[in-house]
Amino acid sequence: QVQLQESGPGLVEPSQTLSLTCTVSGDSINSGRYFWSWIRQPAGKGLEWIGRIQTSGSSNYNPSLKSRVTMSVDTSKNHFSLKVNSVTAADTAMYFCARQYDIYGDFDYWGQGTLVTVSS
Amino acid sequence: EIVLTQSPGTLSLSPGERATLSCRASQSVSSSYLAWYQQKPGQAPRLLIYGASSRATGIPDRFSGSGSGTDFTLTISRLEPEDFAMYYCQQYGGSPRVTFGGGTKVEIK
Numbered sequence: 243q244v245q246l247q248e249s250g251p252g253l254v255e256p257s258q259t260l261s262l263t264c265t266v267s268g269d270s271i272n273s274g275r276y277f278w279s280w281i282r283q284p285a286g287k288g289l290e291w292i293g294r295i296q297t298s299g300s301s302n303y304n305p306s307l308k309s310r311v312t313m314s315v316d317t318s319k320n321h322f323s324l325k326v327n328s329v330t331a332a333d334t335a336m337y338f339c340a341r342q343y344d345i346y347g348d349f350d351y352w353g354q355g356t357l358v359t360v361s362s
Numbered sequence: 363e364i365v366l367t368q369s370p371g372t373l374s375l376s377p378g379e380r381a382t383l384s385c386r387a388s389q390s391v392s393s394s395y396l397a398w399y400q401q402k403p404g405q406a407p408r409l410l411i412y413g414a415s416s417r418a419t420g421i422p423d424r425f426s427g428s429g430s431g432t433d434f435t436l437t438i439s440r441l442e443p444e445d446f447a448m449y450y451c452q453q454y455g456g457s458p459r460v461t462f463g464g465g466t467k468v469e470i471k
Contacts, residue, residue, distance in 0.1 A: 279460075
């Protein structure tokens with residue numbers, strides 16, 4: 243059974259960088275035709291795709307966030323990471339990592355989510 | 363950008379009733395790239411349907427998906443108590459690569 247687990251600081255100061263890691267267990271992050279994605283959800287609101295990365299290093303980002311987002315993958319640790327710089331209160335949200343199947347584009351496995359609050 | 367509009371915003375039904383949820387896209391979406399998710403409070407979304415009409419592993423057959431082009435539907439044939447939740451549609455392949463609908467809340471009447 244594939245499991246994903248987000249980790250990182252729950253509180254980030256405005257203008258600083260938000261950094262999260264998603265650790266994958268139950269399967270190799272290198273296996274199959276998958277993208278590894280980040281999705282966020284402000285409290286009481288809908289889902290926003292942030293971006294995705296493959297183990298090849300190929301990545302795609304949401305244009306609305308592209309200038310502030312960087313993703314990376316570490317196959318030796320079976321995890322992938324997200325950085326969002328110059329954060330504001332608008333970046334306060336539950337952040338989910340998820341596995342996306344390239345054939346149909348659906349997200350079949352999700353982490354439980356981690357709440358990140360941007361505040362001084 | 364492909365915008366997905368879900369309707370209604372809230373659906374008030376009783377257990378045992380049929381639920382019909384709509385997802386309309388601003389541009390044509392390949393049927394292969396339309397998915398539906400269920401989300402309960404405090405939980406991550408759970409994949410229900412992929413490829414517009416294929417049930418994900420372990421999803422009961424009371425859930426079904428249909429549609430093509432710009433109009434897609436999620437049907438729950440007989441609502442069980444555990445089905446009252448938020449539902450989101452999602453497309454893949456446009457720009458941005460992934461967008462989600464705004465969601466439909468299925469609540470107990």
